[in-house]
Amino acid sequence: MIKAIIFDFGNVFINLDIEGAIKHTFNQFKIDTLSEEMTAFNGLYEQGLISTEEFLEFYVENFPDMSSEALIDIWNFMLKDFPKHRLEFLKELKASSKYKLILLSNTNELHIDYIKRNVPFYDAFKNYFDAFYLSHEINLRKPNRDIFDFVLNENKLNANECLFIDDNEANCNTSKALGIETWHINPETEDVSNLFKTKKDLF
Structure with a gap:
């Protein structure tokens, strides 16, 4: 029972729009796939093993043309109604x-x-x-x-x-x-x- x-x-x-979010991320970052390091950082962040500040710092270092605000918008793109x-x-x-x-x-x-x-x-x-x-x-x-x-x-x-x-x-x-x-x-x-x-x- x-x-x-x-x-x-x-x-x-x-x-969620997971597929759309992946396409949007690739377009914004001008990449074809997530690197192993990016996938690992995303997992660490989801598990609370790194802070939001550390997470954003990692992406700013890898994509210096992106502001923290733009990165947050990309990250939240998958969330819908x-x-x-x-x-x-x-x-x-x-x-x-x-x-x-x-x-x-x-x-x-x-x-x-x-x-x-x-x-x-x-x-x-x-x-x-x-x-x-x-x-x-x-x-x-x-x-x-x-x-x-x-x-x-x-x-x-x-x-x-x-x-x-x-x-x-x-x-x-x-x-x-x-x-x-x-x-x-x-x-x-x-x-x-x-x-x-x-x-x-x-x-």
């Missing part, structure tokens, strides 16, 4: 008191600061969760197993009592391997608000 639902944030609640009906779904789910609600997101300080400024109901959204884990705050990152172990241990949950919802296949594969029920959501064709129709076999 499902006792806890663990939600990703991006492409589950807030819409947060449909209100998903907040309403979460509100109703919280009111039912049937499940422990947990957010588990790979994110970073710049993205969260942008969301706080541009999503007027962010605080309400956050308060509907019983636990709210952002990778840069807990220094752990999906798809690594340790972040899932952390959530299970912190909330005293058995893996088979949890449903994990994420748009990333690698993250879902780790959760499945641990025995967590998983919904690899397709943001193009599926919506989290249809959870109980889409995954009715679990409830």
Whole structure:
């Protein structure tokens, strides 16, 4: 029986344009691919192992024609709208008191600061969760197993009592391997608000 639902944030609640953001980044930087060093720095930043200042310094050094403001705009380009009906779904789910609600997101300080400024109901959204884990705050990152172990241990949950919802296949594969029920959501064709129709076999 499902006792806890663990939600990703991006492409589950807030819409992302990952493909568009990659193209935009390549166009702005006049590159064809991210270097290994850039990929590594992005990962360190997402895990909270370097500060926003260090992150921006790295990019300013590599792209001296870019201001910090321009770099922040490029970094935040992927963040799109947060449909209100998903907040309403979460509100109703919280009111039912049937499940422990947990957010588990790979994110970073710049993205969260942008969301706080541009999503007027962010605080309400956050308060509907019983636990709210952002990778840069807990220094752990999906798809690594340790972040899932952390959530299970912190909330005293058995893996088979949890449903994990994420748009990333690698993250879902780790959760499945641990025995967590998983919904690899397709943001193009599926919506989290249809959870109980889409995954009715679990409830």
